[in-house]
Amino acid sequence: MEKDIKPRYKILGKIYFIAYLIILVYLLFFAEVFGRMENPLAERSYNIEPFKEIMRFYKYRHTLGMVAFMINVPGNVVAFIPFGFFIPIISKYKMGMLKTVFMGMLFSLGVEGIQFIVNVGSFDIDDIILNTLGSVIGYTVFLIGNIIWHRLEKNTV
Template identity: 50%
Template sequence: MIRNATKRQKMGWVIFIFYLIFLAYFLFFSDYFGRGNHAQQEYAYNLTPFKEIRRFIIYRHVVGLKSFMLNIVGNIVGFMPCGFFLPIISRRSRCWFNTMLLSFLFSLCIETIQLIFKVGCFDVDDMILNTLGGILGYILYKIVQYTRVRIRRKRRAKAEKSVLY
């Protein structure tokens, strides 16, 4: 698998693994997010879609900008690298649906681990926001690809033009 990979794919794997380590640290071990050594005594979960998203949007002035940004924006931005790097490291993920599905499944795994080990909260809204982040990361990947192709075409046209004159 890695042997047949291009340099770009290998570099994508390295960055993706660092991203996964960074994400795991913040989701499961970071004292900043209250994860540390204190596991919750009982299970915490939300199975109602958009319940927490709605609550954070409606009460954003009460919960504060920092909590709003961490919960809503943080879940989206935290998964954008996943959607960006999946198409780089895997040819199958170059289809938007596969990237969305893998982002969702990865988010489901994280939420399930949080539920089992009582670290954080199993939240359907987090899975929705994480999947949205994966999709936005994929869109960013497509924009970068489109821009690279356009730049290459312009350079090629400029080189051909200079050869003719």
């Protein structure tokens, strides 16, 4: 399990986490390149059928282009890897995988809900699934890094 994280790393983690959140909010709500413009006249779109959009992007990847596929599917995973990595670093309490991943899922659900309410992007259960997977990967990277870091620290003392 994770060991205590030194205060200086918690501070650095908070700085990086805030920078990550700023970039994420920009990409999810304001990046015109991803079609993130408010359109109050457009009909709100949503998908609550798991894997529907993932399969659609895969099936039509040649028509939509690989860039669209890569931005949507792996992009949603990659976008939440930092979330799963930084949450256990900045938390006051020990954060196990379940708590960290649950927080990632709730955060993703919140983002999707806001996108639906303000009509920027769409509410998509597939995004929540992919974002949650990103949180799992991020936490796994944190765990591996934490183990390696503490072994290195132990060997240098």
